[in-house]
Amino acid sequence: MPMKAPLLIGRLLFGGYFLYSGINHFRERNKNMALLGGAVALMGVEEPWPASVPIAQPSAIERLRRFARLPLAA
Numbered sequence: 001m002p003m004k005a006p007l008l009i010g011r012l013l014f015g016g017y018f019l020y021s022g023i024n025h026f027r028e029r030n031k032n033m034a035l036l037g038g039a040v041a042l043m044g045v046e047e048p049w050p051a052s053v054p055i056a057q058p059s060a061i062e063r064l065r066r067f068a069r070l071p072l073a074a
Contacts, residue, residue: 058066
């Protein structure tokens with residue numbers, strides 16, 4: 001019986017930490033997406049990226065041709 005209060009306080013702190021982290025994750029989503037776009041550009045991935053505007057995306061056959069031309073990593 002005497003351990004109920006510390007256990008409850010610990011659970012509240014632990015759960016509050018994860019709740020705060022989850023809320024903060026969605027607040028900074030736009031910032032993270034901008035960083036992802038910059039990282040993809042620096043890696044030399046050809047545009048349009050798969051998550052970009054669907055109008056300018058190549059067809060499935062063209063993507064397959066590009067993939068077939070890539071060198072295999074050993």
